[in-house]
Amino acid sequence: MPDRPTRPDRSPPSPSEAGGPQTKPEAYRSGFVAIVGAPNAGKSSLMNRLLGQKVAIVTHKPQTTRHRLLGVLTEPSAQIVFWDTPGVHESPKALNQSMVSRALAALADCDVCLWLVDGARRGPEHARVLEALKTRTDAPLMVAVNKADLLDPEELPALLDEFRDLPGLRPPDKLLAVSAKTGKGLKKIKKALASLLPVSPPLYEADALTDQTLRAMAAEYVREAVFELTRQEIPYSTAVTVDEYLEPKTTDKNPVARISCTVHVERESQKKVMIGAGGRTLKKIGQTARRRLEELLETKVFLSLFVRITDGWSEDPKALEDFGYLDPREKR
Numbered sequence: 001m002p003d004r005p006t007r008p009d010r011s012p013p014s015p016s017e018a019g020g021p022q023t024k025p026e027a028y029r030s031g032f033v034a035i036v037g038a039p040n041a042g043k044s045s046l047m048n049r050l051l052g053q054k055v056a057i058v059t060h061k062p063q064t065t066r067h068r069l070l071g072v073l074t075e076p077s078a079q080i081v082f083w084d085t086p087g088v089h090e091s092p093k094a095l096n097q098s099m100v101s102r103a104l105a106a107l108a109d110c111d112v113c114l115w116l117v118d119g120a121r122r123g124p125e126h127a128r129v130l131e132a133l134k135t136r137t138d139a140p141l142m143v144a145v146n147k148a149d150l151l152d153p154e155e156l157p158a159l160l161d162e163f164r165d166l167p168g169l170r171p172p173d174k175l176l177a178v179s180a181k182t183g184k185g186l187k188k189i190k191k192a193l194a195s196l197l198p199v200s201p202p203l204y205e206a207d208a209l210t211d212q213t214l215r216a217m218a219a220e221y222v223r224e225a226v227f228e229l230t231r232q233e234i235p236y237s238t239a240v241t242v243d244e245y246l247e248p249k250t251t252d253k254n255p256v257a258r259i260s261c262t263v264h265v266e267r268e269s270q271k272k273v274m275i276g277a278g279g280r281t282l283k284k285i286g287q288t289a290r291r292r293l294e295e296l297l298e299t300k301v302f303l304s305l306f307v308r309i310t311d312g313w314s315e316d317p318k319a320l321e322d323f324g325y326l327d328p329r330e331k332r
């Protein structure tokens with residue numbers, strides 16, 4: 001699974017191909033923006049909202065995002081390439097450590113850091129992200145306080161002020177309140193990020209959206225439904241792989257995409273819960289994911305799910321690599 005996007009090797013499209021005939025090449029800006037923050041700050045929601053497409057799955061549970069996901073936003077005067085990253089958090093588990101190392105690697109590689117703060121909640125993760133920003137990057141910094149819709153507008157200025165002068169951290173180049181839910185501040189975010197990016201031709205084609213394959217997105221959609229419909233440790237013990245992905249035949253009168261996935265869990269008891277009484281839970285997971293996949297793929301989908309016990313996968317480097325959660329090039 002592509003997870004370490006580098007600057008594309010191919011010669012990039014000209015800015016006019018990328019949708020910016022009115023922008024002179026010497027004024028066009030493009031680069032990578034790492035969205036980092038605590039779990040559940042709204043990083044994936046914000047990226048989806050900025051792109052106007054659901055590239056990353058979103059749930060109300062923390063640690064939903066396991067990969068570094070790429071999202072490309074092409075505007076007439078700038079192309080902003082987002083990396084949505086897993087939340088920075090503390091955990092002894094191998095899976096979680098590989099997730100955090102991805103977020104930190106994005107910080108080290110990006111052109112601009114966008115630190116997304118949950119304005120309604122600041123726990124110990126807040127301090128961890130702050131530490132990472134101090135030590136892992138010199139890139140221009142934008143701080144966005146998210147979930148502004150949950151905050152008292154009168155308290156916002158004081159809340160924002162807290163970020164102007166954090167001990168040991170350079171003052172942010174830009175500071176804004178936003179809401180990924182209502183869309184507040186999104187135009188300002190785009191403008192501010194573009195102004196911090198280097199002058200460069202666009203790095204991706206104008207119609208590029210993400211480097212994830214539809215196949216990988218199908219697995220993520222199933223995982224999203226698992227996060228929503230199961231509880232406690234189960235979502236965190238679940239991985240999804242795609243066994244078969246058949247595009248609809250264009251010659252068919254009623255085109256159907258056929259997708260089958262294996263839902264890996266770690267224990268027999270988890271398998272039982274995943275399937276549910278009379279198969280009801282698994283059926284619900286399948287229906288939820290199928291409906292969303294039909295929207296994404298704009299076609300009818302047959303989705304079959306198979307639950308399998310893959311003992312201890314979340315601690316097994318080989319399984320983590322097979323499932324795309326561990327980059328063999330990543331030093332741990």
Ligand SMILES: Nc1nc2c(ncn2[C@@H]2O[C@H](COP(=O)(O)OP(=O)(O)O)[C@@H](O)[C@H]2O)c(=O)[nH]1
Pocket residue numbers: 037038039040041042043044045046057058059060061062063064065087146147148149150178179180181182
């Ligand atoms: N009220 C409110 N909820 C939000 C906002 N942004 C995200 N959320 C919710 O916060 C939760 C976590 O969002 P997600 O994008 O998965 O966070 P991530 O872990 O940082 O990627 C989800 O339930 C979102 O619907 C916002 O601006 N306002």
Ligand SMILES: [Mg+2]
Pocket residue numbers: 043044045056057058064065085086087
């Ligand atoms: Mg996320």
